Amino acid sequence: xxxxxxxxxxxxxxxxxxxxxxxxxxxxxxxxxxxxxxxxxxxxxxxxxxxxxxxxxxxxxxxxxxxxxxxxxxxxxxxxxxxxxxxxxxxxxxxxxxxxxxxxxxxxxxxxxxxxxxxxxxxxxxxxxxxxxxxxxxxxxxxxxxxxxxxxxxxxxxxxxxxxxxxxxxxxxxxxxxxxxxxxxxxxxxxxxxxxxxxxxxxxxxxxxxxxxxxxxxxxxxxxxxxxxxxxxxxxxxxxxxxxxxxxxxxxxxxxxxxxxxxxxxxxxxxxxxxxxxxxxxxxxxxxxxxxxxxxxxxxxxxxxxxxxxxxxxxxxxxxxxxxx
Numbered sequence: 001x002x003x004x005x006x007x008x009x010x011x012x013x014x015x016x017x018x019x020x021x022x023x024x025x026x027x028x029x030x031x032x033x034x035x036x037x038x039x040x041x042x043x044x045x046x047x048x049x050x051x052x053x054x055x056x057x058x059x060x061x062x063x064x065x066x067x068x069x070x071x072x073x074x075x076x077x078x079x080x081x082x083x084x085x086x087x088x089x090x091x092x093x094x095x096x097x098x099x100x101x102x103x104x105x106x107x108x109x110x111x112x113x114x115x116x117x118x119x120x121x122x123x124x125x126x127x128x129x130x131x132x133x134x135x136x137x138x139x140x141x142x143x144x145x146x147x148x149x150x151x152x153x154x155x156x157x158x159x160x161x162x163x164x165x166x167x168x169x170x171x172x173x174x175x176x177x178x179x180x181x182x183x184x185x186x187x188x189x190x191x192x193x194x195x196x197x198x199x200x201x202x203x204x205x206x207x208x209x210x211x212x213x214x215x216x217x218x219x220x221x222x223x224x225x226x227x228x229x230x231x232x233x234x235x236x237x238x239x240x241x242x243x244x245x246x247x248x249x250x251x252x253x254x255x256x257x258x259x260x261x262x263x264x265x266x267x268x269x270x271x272x273x274x275x276x277x278x279x280x281x282x283x284x285x286x287x288x289x290x291x292x293x294x295x296x297x298x299x300x301x302x303x304x305x306x307x308x309x310x311x312x313x314x315x316x317x318x319x320x321x322x323x324x325x
Contacts, residue, residue, distance in 0.1 A: 004032035006052040006313050008306075011038050011059040013078060015302060022055065025306035029313055041065055048072075053309040056085065063089035074098065074312035076305045077322075079292075081214070081241065088324040098308045098320045102160055103300040104292035109164035111291035112239045113172075115263030116207055119235040120148050124285055144233050144260070146206075149173030154205030155193060156221070157212035157240065158183040163191045165209060177201055180212070202229040207237065214241035222246060227253040235261045239291045242266040251277035254284055265291040 008031045010019060023033050031053070038044045038059050045068040048054060052071055054061070057078040066089040074096045077085060082099060090097045118124055122141045129136065153169045155162045155178035166176045170192065178193040179201045188195045202208065208230065212218050222236070223246040230236075236259060238245050247268045253259050261283030269276070270289055278284060304319075312318055 005030040007032050007034065007050060008053040008055065008309055008313075009033075009048045009051040010035045010055045011044060011048060011057070011061070012036065013055070013057045015298065019302070021299060021302040022306035025303060025310050029310050031310070031313065044068075053313055055305055055309060058084055061085040061090070066090050066093055066095065069093070069095065074309050074318070076100070076308045078301055078305050080104075082322055083214075087322055091324055096312050096318055097322045098312075098318045099322050100301050100304045100308070101320050103304060104294075104297045105160045105164050107294050107297050108161045108239050108291045109168055111265060111287070112161075112165050112209055112211075112237055113168045115237045115239070115265070115285055115287075116153075116169075116209070116235065117148070117172075118285055119237070119261045119263050119283075120145070120151075120207070146233075151175070151206035152177060152204055154178065154196075154201040154208045156180075156198075156201070156208065156210045156244075158187050158191060158193060159211060161239075162209070162211035163187070163193075165211070166191045166193050174207075177204060199229060202226055203231075205234060206231065207235050210236075210238040210240045210244050212240055212244060214243055218244050220244070220246040220249075222250070224249045224253070227258050230259055232258060233260045235259070235263065237263045239265045242268040242270065247276065247278055251281040254281040261285075263287075265289055 006029060008026055017035060019033060019035060026033050036047045038047050041060060041062055041064050044059055044065045049068050049070050052073055054072060054075045056075060061075060061084060063086045066086055072095050075085060075090055077099045080099050080101055085097060087097050122145060149172060151174055153174045153176050155176060158178050158180040169176050176193045177196045178188060179196060179198045221244050250262060254262060263285040265287045266289055308318055
């Protein structure tokens with residue numbers, strides 16, 4: 001029996017097993033694929049020290065774990081956010097670190113529009129009323145409900161997901177404006193989104209949708225001061241990263257009626273703590289960080305993550321290199 005050329009370890013995952021999707025990508029390079037469920041530094045150090053490549057979902061790939069890796073060449077995250085991985089430590093050791101950036105663009109864009117429409121049309125409130133025996137098309141709904149068409153959507157960030165949201169928003173007759181320090185003017189032009197300063201976006205928008213990565217500059221980008229700039233009729237939607245929004249400030253703004261409502265698929269702490277003030281906030285729709293999910297997106301995620309490992313172990317450049325700031 002031929003000795004495998006590489007040892008690749010799935011550190012942890014909540015996907016269906018066996019990992020036939022990943023194995024199909026790794027078989028051509030003669031890799032042995034091992035599935036572990038490691039959720040602590042100690043378990044990782046014991047199980048993955050001799051791995052050539054890692055596929056990681058939630059496991060804490062800390063500096064201590066990185067230091068224990070004897071021959072690892074690549075770590076790929078099942079997803080886009082890199083919070084569980086000490087990218088700087090891995091990069092300093094010469095390990096290529098990658099994510100899978102675009103597997104869920106359509107799903108998150110659809111989820112964003114779903115939250116927007118549910119908020120604008122007060123669908124959850126209608127549903128709750130009917131289930132409680134109330135049949136009233138107008139009495140239980142705020143008088144300020146407006147037609148979606150003709151209103152303004154403000155996009156924070158203009159990556160692939162925000163561009164997909166803009167395309168969907170146009171179909172509903174929304175005007176799209178956006179703010180992104182990094183996106184070039186050509187991206188705004190191609191997406192047919194008007195570029196505006198952040199404060200202007202906050203003042204003009206009827207819906208504000210967050211699509212920016214979490215960085216030092218974007219942590220708590222939305223707090224009390226930003227809510228004070230917004231219209232009292234505005235709806236905030238966050239399907240990006242929870243800590244871009246100060247959740248305590250958001251709960252207070254909703255309680256005080258400084259904004260009309262919010263739709264969150266991501267929170268600062270997940271799962272949402274039972275004592276979170278968001279649980280008591282009015283006019284709030286919360287979903288459990290499921291905006292990325294569909295059977296199709298998960299198949300793409302698994303295939304692309306394993307293909308990235310295979311590329312690096314073959315000596316080829318990765319498609320989605322993630323570099324420390």
